[in-house]
Ligand code: ATP
């Protein structure tokens with residue numbers, strides 16, 4: 001991400017906060033805990049809610065996949081809790097506790113609420129502890145700044161103690177990590193291919209050893225071969241450095257290989273959450289099933305792609321009850337009247353917002369939405 005992009009002021013006003021940070025025996029493993037997080041665009045009658053009451057958490061070294069069609073709120077969620085959104089975005093509720101480590105050696109980990117943190121605190125955390133690879137590498141990289149200068153800017157801003165020689169050595173090391181020749185340091189972004197630019201973005205994101213890396217559709221604009229190469233490299237980098245990752249995409253089949261857990265968003269809300277393999281093998285929400293039927297699988301036999309009928313809803317005029325009901329092949333009378341909560345199922349780690357499952361009376365659940373989860377994959381994560 002360019003310095004410009006990272007230094008974008010968090011212009012979104014904040015009217016949220018409160019709640020308590022994570023506590024208890026597992027707290028040192030937790031790096032992010034988001035509760036009841038809401039973001040609106042605009043105010044008063046003109047406001048639309050783009051993220052609505054999202055709860056999620058992420059533990060160290062884990063990968064959380066965020067999936068959903070265009071406009072489902074994926075980017076607003078992550079740019080919201082990292083406070084990178086500009087007005088007219090307004091955080092209207094919730095907390096986002098991030099683990100900044102112990103205040104003194106051996107002490108318990110401390111959490112800051114990113115939602116209410118001031119600019120100085122956010123500056124300290126961004127890039128050094130949380131970095132973001134935004135959607136379009138071409139737009140994110142300043143076209144008139146050579147790649148080497150981009151690395152220099154990051155180190156000068158955050159590692160003032162580094163000498164010029166150290167900065168160059170580290171930049172070369174980072175380029176090599178992502179499979180780029182060090183001569184790319186002399187190049188301008190427009191002289192690189194899409195895949196090379198994306199690799200530069202990833203190298204910049206890793207420059208300061210963050211513990212959380214957020215990837216917003218980093219491979220969407222790339223051909224399938226380059227996409228596979230970059231995903232493979234990311235898996236290796238994670239295995240080596242152990243950072244946690246939030247990976248946003250509309251392609252669920254891509255997430256199953258990468259993520260430990262997946263959340264699926266529709267109209268700003270989480271509609272399903274489960275272990276990656278379990279969600280892929282046995283989706284419970286009709287929207288998740290529709291998403292899975294919209295993309296060819298990465299491996300295995302060819303399948304007919306049926307997609308999802310209709311289009312995502314207009315946030316200023318959301319359907320009543322379950323927002324998915326006008327597009328849902330299983331919709332019942334109740335669906336248009338009442339909004340289903342994200343409810344925990346008896347199956348480990350599975351949460352679903354759908355009336356078909358809320359009572360878990362299997363007789364009412366279509367067979368394709370009550371597939372057994374293979375025992376080897378129940379509740380497990382992805383390949384990495
Ligand atoms: P994509 O995959 O296309 O990036 P997304 O799932 O990340 O989509 P968001 O970009 O977060 O979705 O958008 C969520 C909703 O917020 C969309 O309905 C969008 O129209 C709306 N939205 C985004 N930016 C603004 C804005 N500046 N003003 C008003 N509404 C906005």
Ligand code: SF4
Nearest residue numbers: 322325328335354355
């Ligand atoms: Fe479909 Fe009803 Fe479930 Fe919504 S609640 S996904 S409309 S069955």
